[in-house]
Amino acid sequence: MGKYIIKKFILLIITLIITSFVIFLIFELVPGDPVMDKLGTRATPEAVAALREKWGLNQPFLLRYFKFLLGIFTLDFGTSYTYGISVASLLKEKIIINLCMSLMALAIVILISFPLGVYTAKHTGGLSDKIISPLNQAAMSIPSFVLGLLITFLFGIVLRWFRPGGYVSYKTDFFGFLYYLIFPSFALAIPKIAMCIRLLKGNILEEASKDYSITAYARGNNTTGLLYRHVLKNAVMPTVTFIGMIAADMICSGIVIEQVFSVPGLGQILINSISTRDFPVVEAEVLMIALFIMVISFITDVIHVIIDPRVRI
Amino acid sequence: MKKIKTLVLFCLLALTTVLCACTDDKAKNSGSITIGIAQDIDDSLDPHKMVAAGTKEIFFNVFEGLVKPDSNGNIVPAVAESVEVSEDKLCYTFKLRNGIKFHDGNAVTIEDLEYSINKFAGRDGGEPVSSAFLNVSEVNVISDDTIEIRLASADPAFLSYLASVEAAIIPKSNATPDTVCIGTGPYKYVSRSPLQNVVFERFDEYWGEGGDIKNVTFKICTNADTIAMELEGGTIDMCIHLTKGQKMQLDKENFTIYEGTMNLVQALYLNHSFEPFNDVNVRQAMNYVCDAQEIMDYVSDGAGSKIGTSIYPSFGKYFDESLTSVYDVNVDKAKELMAKSAYPDGFDMTITVPSNYEQHVDTALVLKNQLALIGINASIEKVDWDTWINDVYLGRNYESTVIGVDAANLSANALLSRFTSEAGDNFTNYNNPAYDEAFNNAVNATDDETATKYFKECARILNSDAANVYIQDLPDFVAINKKFEGYSFYPLYVLDLTKIKTVK
Numbered sequence A: 001m002g003k004y005i006i007k008k009f010i011l012l013i014i015t016l017i018i019t020s021f022v023i024f025l026i027f028e029l030v031p032g033d034p035v036m037d038k039l040g041t042r043a044t045p046e047a048v049a050a051l052r053e054k055w056g057l058n059q060p061f062l063l064r065y066f067k068f069l070l071g072i073f074t075l076d077f078g079t080s081y082t083y084g085i086s087v088a089s090l091l092k093e094k095i096i097i098n099l100c101m102s103l104m105a106l107a108i109v110i111l112i113s114f115p116l117g118v119y120t121a122k123h124t125g126g127l128s129d130k131i132i133s134p135l136n137q138a139a140m141s142i143p144s145f146v147l148g149l150l151i152t153f154l155f156g157i158v159l160r161w162f163r164p165g166g167y168v169s170y171k172t173d174f175f176g177f178l179y180y181l182i183f184p185s186f187a188l189a190i191p192k193i194a195m196c197i198r199l200l201k202g203n204i205l206e207e208a209s210k211d212y213s214i215t216a217y218a219r220g221n222n223t224t225g226l227l228y229r230h231v232l233k234n235a236v237m238p239t240v241t242f243i244g245m246i247a248a249d250m251i252c253s254g255i256v257i258e259q260v261f262s263v264p265g266l267g268q269i270l271i272n273s274i275s276t277r278d279f280p281v282v283e284a285e286v287l288m289i290a291l292f293i294m295v296i297s298f299i300t301d302v303i304h305v306i307i308d309p310r311v312r313i
Numbered sequence B: 001m002k003k004i005k006t007l008v009l010f011c012l013l014a015l016t017t018v019l020c021a022c023t024d025d026k027a028k029n030s031g032s033i034t035i036g037i038a039q040d041i042d043d044s045l046d047p048h049k050m051v052a053a054g055t056k057e058i059f060f061n062v063f064e065g066l067v068k069p070d071s072n073g074n075i076v077p078a079v080a081e082s083v084e085v086s087e088d089k090l091c092y093t094f095k096l097r098n099g100i101k102f103h104d105g106n107a108v109t110i111e112d113l114e115y116s117i118n119k120f121a122g123r124d125g126g127e128p129v130s131s132a133f134l135n136v137s138e139v140n141v142i143s144d145d146t147i148e149i150r151l152a153s154a155d156p157a158f159l160s161y162l163a164s165v166e167a168a169i170i171p172k173s174n175a176t177p178d179t180v181c182i183g184t185g186p187y188k189y190v191s192r193s194p195l196q197n198v199v200f201e202r203f204d205e206y207w208g209e210g211g212d213i214k215n216v217t218f219k220i221c222t223n224a225d226t227i228a229m230e231l232e233g234g235t236i237d238m239c240i241h242l243t244k245g246q247k248m249q250l251d252k253e254n255f256t257i258y259e260g261t262m263n264l265v266q267a268l269y270l271n272h273s274f275e276p277f278n279d280v281n282v283r284q285a286m287n288y289v290c291d292a293q294e295i296m297d298y299v300s301d302g303a304g305s306k307i308g309t310s311i312y313p314s315f316g317k318y319f320d321e322s323l324t325s326v327y328d329v330n331v332d333k334a335k336e337l338m339a340k341s342a343y344p345d346g347f348d349m350t351i352t353v354p355s356n357y358e359q360h361v362d363t364a365l366v367l368k369n370q371l372a373l374i375g376i377n378a379s380i381e382k383v384d385w386d387t388w389i390n391d392v393y394l395g396r397n398y399e400s401t402v403i404g405v406d407a408a409n410l411s412a413n414a415l416l417s418r419f420t421s422e423a424g425d426n427f428t429n430y431n432n433p434a435y436d437e438a439f440n441n442a443v444n445a446t447d448d449e450t451a452t453k454y455f456k457e458c459a460r461i462l463n464s465d466a467a468n469v470y471i472q473d474l475p476d477f478v479a480i481n482k483k484f485e486g487y488s489f490y491p492l493y494v495l496d497l498t499k500i501k502t503v504k
Helices: A002-029 A034-039 A045-054 A061-073 A087-122 A127-141 A144-158 A174-208 A211-218 A223-261 A266-275 A279-307 B002-026 B053-059 B110-120 B131-135 B158-162 B227-233 B244-249 B280-289 B292-300 B313-318 B321-325 B331-340 B358-372 B385-394 B413-419 B433-444 B448-464
Strands: B032-037 B067-069 B075-077 B080-085 B091-096 B136-143 B146-151 B187-193 B197-202 B215-220 B238-242 B255-261 B265-270 B348-354 B377-383 B400-405 B469-473 B475-481
Touching: A002 A061, A002 A279, A034 A045, A034 B385, A087 A127, A087 A174, A087 A223, A087 A266, A087 A279, A127 A174, A144 A174, A144 A223, A144 B227, A174 A223, A211 A223, A223 A266, A223 A279, A266 A279, B032 B227, B067 B158, B075 B080, B091 B110, B110 B136, B110 B146, B131 B136, B131 B158, B227 B238, B227 B244, B238 B244, B244 B475, B265 B280, B265 B358, B280 B331, B280 B358, B280 B469, B292 B358, B292 B469, B313 B448, B321 B448, B348 B358, B348 B385, B358 B377, B358 B400, B377 B385, B385 B400, B413 B433, B413 B448, B433 B448
Parallel strands: B032 B215, B032 B238, B348 B377, B348 B400
Antiparallel strands: B067 B075, B080 B091, B091 B146, B136 B146, B187 B197, B197 B215, B238 B475, B255 B475, B265 B400, B265 B469
């Protein structure tokens, strides 16, 4: 286990360095200039030169990159060009928003898809299966952002369960904040729920037709006992991997959903920082997303070990 | 008994007076409004460093200069109670308004005025907010409430420079104007949160009439597709700069729509260094074939104002209506002109448009079809805003572009100076000695009449020389929930909160 963690950690560092370099390079190559963005079209050349000097943009590319790397290791991501405040304080609130939204969406996925997946597997061909399967198919094929618009229209405009765009900060009203996030979370979760149900059902049915299940039947187990004691344990493995992937994807899909629900999260600030060439913010955020995805994959691996004693890491 | 009666009567009277005073006090509105704005307010809070038009638009309510513009484009006194101009037009004497206070409660002193003027005119070693202030030769404090500004050469437009947010009066005692925002306007700044909101509150000690609504929140709505939904859902009460599409989604029962213009010169700007565009026949042919009305019909349901030159209608005396009809559509004439040019069979060109401005992209699409009529094959290249600034505006590395140019202040200078051959912001590389001469005459004129005459001459030259394909001043829609009323358009990019009132 110790060896595994060290290996993962080294891999993480390498990935982060490569990612950061690629972003740095892209920003070097695309046209546009944060200085001009800050000072506007009527800026004098002297003012431009002074700000460029202040931000250290006159230094050679590699030197700037190494300075940036050094900053990361001391957990200093620098100051946002656009807002003039530290990147860490700028992103802190946004991270909490996205983390809450993703966790809620993930909880919704697990809470709904597991029972439904097992249920439909158990009653394959029954009436419930006939109702759930087509619904599933539909939910899977609707993209999150369309679902977001539908949810806003139905629950926001028609039923008035929430006010579209009425996001409140967790600092002013924590429960109001969570309540508002329920709706984008559902928009994020619904397509994933459908996928999870389908995957789980398929796996259960496959495991149930394997030799060991038939043997277990022969030894007098009933369907329920067989399902929960033997089949489910094996069938759930691919779903756990899948949920790990979903968790990583939640952050990325969240960027789109945020826009639909006007949640001021990581996505909005990422898009904004890219268009204003606010390089420190973009770099810090992309690195964070990369880190997040790696951590999720690590957690998924650990869960595998816990569920399946045969897996050794 | 009579005594008691009198006493009771007196008590009642006193009580009534007190209660009346209370209700009178409460008559001041404690309401709040949330206004949707499309762009984030990420500028410095120092008015002398504010760059984005969108920032200055709302901070117009927080900061005031010695003078300020009103909704008719007149310049009225603000921090200064009165202004006297000497006969030679070189000396401006300002009298400080009696009893005027900053948002932190301190009185505005003559030292604050001196400090602010020196700061925005670049006389404290910094950069002037506008090169026009390089003309300031002396700033002298005459007495506790009088200050004079002397100019090196007369400039009829000087007061209009002073009337912008960039020339605001701020307290000398504020060591960090970048982050601490103190002005003298009818609203004071409370807070801002990146990509979320900016909060203002009514300043009750304002010298003038002030605002009606107490709390104003500007909500940043970067997603254009959800703005109508947010208005309908009630998260925002008002939204400025709506597009045709957004306007059409709104229920007329609940919203008042105000229609004005954006105060921009929208044109197909031509890079005169690009080969076919140095030929006046080509440029005129393009002007004859491009139908501004068709563009307006397509882009904004027919709303908008034709311009014909680099001056828009709210500039009043500088605007020449007759120029709008010089190039009425005439395809035959356009073809004739093309035949006279070096490109009788047409040519290929690229229109570079910033993709974040839907109106400009749509305009380019219509232009492409119109230009095809005379054999000009235009292709459209969409770029992001920063690329546009870098490549087109600063790099001048483009063939043509559709954009709207605004004015920093109410002088014609603000719109016309960029077409002089030596101007640093002459992104079209326009070069015409006759224009330069007319412009110089206008700037050096000592009286307003002569200046206006020459500025109009400049505008005429741009039109007859077909410097660019001038299209329109874009329409601007503002939607307000019927709970409120009273928006008014300014000839500048300004949102005046004091005009907005709650419907009783």
